[in-house]
Amino acid sequence: MAGMFVSDVLVIGGGIAGLSVAARLAAKARVVVLESESAPGYHASGRSVAFAHYGLGNAPVRTLTALSMGELAKLGSIHPALHIASADQMPLLDDLEGVHRHFACDYSRVGPDGARGLMPALKPEACLAALIDHGSLKLDTHAMLQAHAASLKAGGGKVVTGTRVSAIARESDVWRITTSAGDFAAPILVNAAGAWADEIARMASVTPIGIEPRRRTVISFAAPQGEDVSRWPFTKTVGEGFYLLPEGRSQLLASSMDQTPSDPCDAAPEELDIAIAADRVEQATTLPIRRIAHSWAGLRSFAPDELPVIGHAAGAPGFVWCAGQGGAGFQTAPALSAIAASAALGLPFPEYCAAAGLSFETFAPARLGA
Ligand SMILES: Cc1cc2nc3c(=O)[nH]c(=O)nc-3n(C[C@H](O)[C@H](O)[C@H](O)COP(=O)(O)OP(=O)(O)OC[C@H]3O[C@@H](n4cnc5c(N)ncnc54)[C@H](O)[C@@H]3O)c2cc1C
Known part of the structure; x- marks a missing residue:
């Protein structure tokens, strides 16, 4: 594909959702994150109050929080x-x-x-x-974003900022993505576009989830x-x-x-x-x-049921949702990114999350008809 940047995975969105899953994927694949703003974390991820606690969310979100506390503590402080x-x-x-x-x-x-x-x-x-x-934990959200970007880079991946995705097409088993900074292609596309997740789905002719x-x-x-x-x-x-x-x-x-x-x-x-x-x-x-x-x-x-949406879209091979983090995107990121990375690569559901009663079905877009 001349004039096109080809990788194994393209992640759309350089917030905590996109960067955390990209960092995990980079250990196993060539990953590129496409972010429309000039720096990662410009939207929701740059505006949180950076705290992790059990006072919000439904049961699976609280379970994700519990599963994430250990990793969060490395860059957070007890408060x-x-x-x-x-x-x-x-x-x-x-x-x-x-x-x-x-x-x-x-x-x-x-x-x-x-x-x-x-x-x-x-x-x-x-x-x-x-x-x-x-x-409870006071988080350092800036440090979390930086750490994920550094892991991504260490794994050979990169974040391309100032790159707005404007069109998405599936051609010969590959997602071809048109952006303000040229064309990109990969067999796997992770939709971590936050508030814009349904907009990305529509571009790819994928059924929206009603974000x-x-x-x-x-x-x-x-x-x-x-x-x-x-x-x-x-x-x-x-x-x-x-x-x-x-x-x-x-x-x-x-x-x-x-x-x-x-x-x-x-x-x-x-x-x-x-x-x-x-x-x-x-x-x-x-x-x-x-x-x-x-x-x-x-x-x-x-999402309409206030649960994160993680997993492959029906009828759109390689289109992976990583959206709907609501008000808990940082405090659930360690566990949620492990689940999303496994979904993207077709690997088994993480054992420690399964032991807590979660499964791919808990977060699958199929529950929303998508
Ligand atoms: C006031 C407030 C307080 C919060 N407090 C907490 C808290 O204490 N603890 C906690 O865990 N969570 C908190 N949250 C929630 C948390 O911030 C979110 O769940 C999380 O940031 C969502 O991350 P994201 O990566 O999905 O979205 P975003 O950070 O919005 O990232 C999505 C990215 O996709 C990019 N994008 C969109 N469309 C395109 C396109 N076409 N091309 C390229 N890029 C595109 C956007 O530019 C954006 O950077 C809070 C949120 C708010 C607003």
């Missing part, structure tokens, strides 16, 4: 999570305690005083009871003068409400956990969402938010 409940949220707290028990987490259940001992800014009425997960990008907003503001908040826990309401976590010694991040459906785009925060986040923090804590120092928004992308 407590405080899951707080108001009177009407007690059943949710009980459920979450069951989750922590199931995964044998190092946790304790505390009353309002115990919660305020860890998070002194909480107002008494905001927390009737809480769960402290002593083993729904949802915008989430984060605000950053100054901690109380003179207070070192770096050991304050990641504090999250078990149901609707907010989360709050330290960013260094003197800044705090917060979100109202908004999830507004959006088209795939370069997401930006809206004034109302910023105001709601600030209001929820002020209602539940003694923190005065005098000025929003910074805010951002990113897209968390979900």
Whole structure:
């Protein structure tokens, strides 16, 4: 194929999904990652709050989290999570305690005083009871992306940035991909395009999975003068409400956990969402938010059943989905990338994931008719 770059696998998308699976594949195949932006991690993967905990997701997502904690700990640091409940949220707290028990987490259940001992800014009425997960992790998402890019390079692969995929065709058992930087070809194509995953499927004449990008907003503001908040826990309401976590010694991040459906785009925060986040923090804590120092928004992308979508598309040999990581793309990446790499290369399902009750069927696009 003259004038065309040929490899064994092409991965579309240079976020955590694409880079983590590419790094694993590079040990066994020639891999190229195509990323439309000028640097990896520009979209969702550059906008997370970089935490790993059990306070979100359905059962398989929590299992993926549990299976990933060991690897995540290598580039993360232990930081407590405080899951707080108001009177009407007690059943949710009980459920979450069951989750922590199931995964044998190092946790304790505390009353309002115990919660305020860890998070002194909480107002008494905001927390009737809480769960402290002593083993949660503060992640270094930049380091994770860099480490995967380095493993990919060490295996002979590469990330080609500034390369937007605009057309995909299957020709003679090979995917031929037209981009803004020339043509690429490979027998295996991994679709790790995040919010754009269905757009990529349509280009390849593959049935879309109905991915729904949802915008989430984060605000950053100054901690109380003179207070070192770096050991304050990641504090999250078990149901609707907010989360709050330290960013260094003197800044705090917060979100109202908004999830507004959006088209795939370069997401930006809206004034109302910023105001709601600030209001929820002020209602539940003694923190005065005098000025929003910074805010951002990113897209968390979900399949209709909120499970990741991993595996070959029906009737499209070599088209492998790696999408729908929702709000847990970093904390599930170690296990999910192992599953996706096995799917892409036709290898058996990873044994340690099977032992936890997962299978290729759990994540297969076939469940969504794709
Ligand atoms: C505010 C916020 C907080 C979060 N907090 C956490 C957290 O604490 N812990 C956690 O685990 N997760 C968190 N998440 C979720 C996590 O960030 C995502 O699950 C994860 O980043 C998804 O990764 P991805 O690689 O699928 O998507 P992305 O990072 O969006 O990557 C997809 C890439 O595909 C590229 N692409 C798309 N179309 C094309 C094309 N045509 N050609 C070439 N390239 C293309 C895009 O440019 C993009 O870089 C958070 C998300 C948000 C928004």
